[in-house]
Amino acid sequence: MSPTADLTRLSALDLAAAMAAGEVSSVEITQAHLDRIEAVEPKVHAFLHVDPEGALASAASVDARRAAGEDLPALAGVPVAVKDVLATRGTPTTCGSAILRGWRPPYDATVVRKIREAGLVILGKTNMDEFAMGSSTEHSAYGPTRNPWDLERIPGGSSGGSAAAVASYSAPLSIGTDTGGSIRQPAALTGTVGVKPTYGGVSRYGLVALASSLDQAGPFARTVLDAAMLHEAIAGHDPLDSTSIDAAVPPVVEAALSGDVDGMRIGLVRQLRGEGFQPGVQARFDEAVDLLASKGAIVTEVDLPHAEYALAAYYLILPSECSSNLAKFDGMRFGLRVGDDGQRSASEVMSLTRDEGFGPEVKRRIMLGTYALSKGYYDAYYGQAQKVRTLIARDFAEAFARVDVVLTPTAPTTAFRLGEKLDDPVAMYLNDIATIPANLAGIPGMSVPVGLAAEDGLPVGLQIMAPAMADDRLYQVGAALEAGLVELYGHTTIEEAPQL
Amino acid sequence: MPHEPLTPADVAHLAHLARINLPADSLGHYADQLDAILDAVSRVAEVAAEEVPPMSHPQDIANVTRADVVVEGLTRDDALAAAPAVEDDRFRVPRILEDAE
Numbered sequence: 001m002s003p004t005a006d007l008t009r010l011s012a013l014d015l016a017a018a019m020a021a022g023e024v025s026s027v028e029i030t031q032a033h034l035d036r037i038e039a040v041e042p043k044v045h046a047f048l049h050v051d052p053e054g055a056l057a058s059a060a061s062v063d064a065r066r067a068a069g070e071d072l073p074a075l076a077g078v079p080v081a082v083k084d085v086l087a088t089r090g091t092p093t094t095c096g097s098a099i100l101r102g103w104r105p106p107y108d109a110t111v112v113r114k115i116r117e118a119g120l121v122i123l124g125k126t127n128m129d130e131f132a133m134g135s136s137t138e139h140s141a142y143g144p145t146r147n148p149w150d151l152e153r154i155p156g157g158s159s160g161g162s163a164a165a166v167a168s169y170s171a172p173l174s175i176g177t178d179t180g181g182s183i184r185q186p187a188a189l190t191g192t193v194g195v196k197p198t199y200g201g202v203s204r205y206g207l208v209a210l211a212s213s214l215d216q217a218g219p220f221a222r223t224v225l226d227a228a229m230l231h232e233a234i235a236g237h238d239p240l241d242s243t244s245i246d247a248a249v250p251p252v253v254e255a256a257l258s259g260d261v262d263g264m265r266i267g268l269v270r271q272l273r274g275e276g277f278q279p280g281v282q283a284r285f286d287e288a289v290d291l292l293a294s295k296g297a298i299v300t301e302v303d304l305p306h307a308e309y310a311l312a313a314y315y316l317i318l319p320s321e322c323s324s325n326l327a328k329f330d331g332m333r334f335g336l337r338v339g340d341d342g343q344r345s346a347s348e349v350m351s352l353t354r355d356e357g358f359g360p361e362v363k364r365r366i367m368l369g370t371y372a373l374s375k376g377y378y379d380a381y382y383g384q385a386q387k388v389r390t391l392i393a394r395d396f397a398e399a400f401a402r403v404d405v406v407l408t409p410t411a412p413t414t415a416f417r418l419g420e421k422l423d424d425p426v427a428m429y430l431n432d433i434a435t436i437p438a439n440l441a442g443i444p445g446m447s448v449p450v451g452l453a454a455e456d457g458l459p460v461g462l463q464i465m466a467p468a469m470a471d472d473r474l475y476q477v478g479a480a481l482e483a484g485l486v487e488l489y490g491h492t493t494i495e496e497a498p499q500l
Numbered sequence: 501m502p503h504e505p506l507t508p509a510d511v512a513h514l515a516h517l518a519r520i521n522l523p524a525d526s527l528g529h530y531a532d533q534l535d536a537i538l539d540a541v542s543r544v545a546e547v548a549a550e551e552v553p554p555m556s557h558p559q560d561i562a563n564v565t566r567a568d569v570v571v572e573g574l575t576r577d578d579a580l581a582a583a584p585a586v587e588d589d590r591f592r593v594p595r596i597l598e599d600a601e
Contacts, residue, residue, distance in 0.1 A: 393555060
């Protein structure tokens with residue numbers, strides 16, 4: 001086996017194979033990643049909490065089970081990083097917010113339970129925009145994460161820590177959550193693969209809710225097949241989540257292994273390319289589409305006539321749900337409590353706690369939601385947004401009657417500079433223009449890296465969307481693109497990332 | 501849908517409803533930002549959607565129940581472990597009633 005420093009460069013699949021062949025132990029792999037984290041964290045800040053003791057103990061347990069001849073799950077012993085919005089029993093879970101500083105949940109999220117059951121080793125919890133509100137990870141109460149491709153730029157968000165951990169080789173795999181693009185957009189901006197599964201495909205139990213009708217957890221990886229394996233490990237019906245779909249997990253691993261797009265009907269969304277997209281992003285997108293056509297895919301154009309209203313509908317629906325969901329952070333049962341001097345009322349203590357505990361973006365969205373749900377405005381704002389949501393879902397249904405998947409660039413631009421959009425919420429929201437429609441409709445989406453933009457040398461992502469519970473199609477197309485780009489350039493996009 | 505520009509007093513009212521004790525000197529800045537967001541999201545009104553049913557959720561499901569089986573819940577100690585204040589094995593909270601005049 002190669003020296004431990006190289007272990008961080010391997011895919012999850014290769015790490016699993018090396019362990020199965022007895023060439024390396026999970027403890028060695030885990031230690032190599034902990035060393036890598038120690039080396040690059042001062043620059044990247046992908047993690048809010050690293051758990052060396054817990055990780056090494058999990059790794060040792062997997063090694064012992066393997067030595068005893070036990071038949072282990074495919075990814076047993078492979079390290080993973082988990083976004084800090086998922087509850088991990090006994091380990092800090094802050095959601096990037098000061099209001100949850102030091103909170104240790106008394107239970108595991110279902111995704112976390114499944115990760116543990118799969119024998120995956122949790123390295124730690126990753127940084128994020130506070131309560132997943134943001135597209136840059138600058139809205140974390142614990143400081144921003146930086147993009148491993150250029151430390152002066154943002155890694156995207158809100159799952160920027162999970163994306164940066166994988167892109168900086170601190171973890172081969174990570175878990176993010178996606179409410180309006182929070183997995184796919186950071187994947188695009190860091191040259192990684194990120195997947196938002198079908199809404200209901202992965203349990204939301206223990207995922208601290210931002211917008212319950214939109215939130216979905218999913219995988220980040222450096223290869224399409226690695227993402228598929230993690231997707232398979234966390235998916236499936238969960239009675240603890242009433243919106244969890246009681247059906248077989250789509251055959252994502254099989255699809256990632258096949259990568260066959262011959263005869264597949266691919267739709268390009270007329271409304272989500274060209275104008276408003278950076279030329280270098282559009283050029284890479286067009287090149288990737290040509291590649292799919294050369295492999296036998298049938299490329300046509302489709303319309304999502306209401307896509308232009310998706311952003312507006314989303315920024316009414318999301319704040320409305322979040323203003324309600326975040327009411328539980330009141331300083332009474334857990335988390336921060338401010339100003340309880342024996343004189344002040346509960347209401348006053350709540351207000352002081354929420355002012356000190358929440359950052360500006362969270363306050364903006366709570367107040368926006370409070371406004372949109374209030375008497376006199378409800379029908380015009382929240383009610384109308386829900387109707388637009390129906391129309392967007394219908395647009396997709398019509399498109400999928402004609403094509404198997406639809407493609408867009410994942411994000412309109414490559415990674416922008418820290419601070420560039422921090423105090424301009426509307427400019428920040430435009431990042432998610434191509435990713436939001438999938439959340440509104442509840443369908444799955446993947447961002448797969450398709451090379452670098454000519455003008456700035458930063459990674460570009462292509463988004464694939466499929467009908468609900470046809471997540472396997474994402475992997476089929478993603479694998480075809482990944483293989484095609486290697487044929488074209490001799491390497492994957494992430495292999496061009498700086499060494500740090 | 502043109503909306504009346506939000507005033508600092510409107511923001512103060514929203515902040516009160518949301519139980520956020522915003523400093524007075526921040527109200528104007530929030531009013532400007534919320535106005536800009538409302539301008540952008542008001543576009544939903546351009547869509548003719550009178551006959552369209554509202555969608556609260558991507559799935560066509562309702563009244564989901566699970567088997568009526570007793571499962572282990574949180575223990576009292578677990579539930580109280582992260583509480584800001586505890587008294588007699590209960591959450592201790594500030595007074596919820598105003599003093600009588």
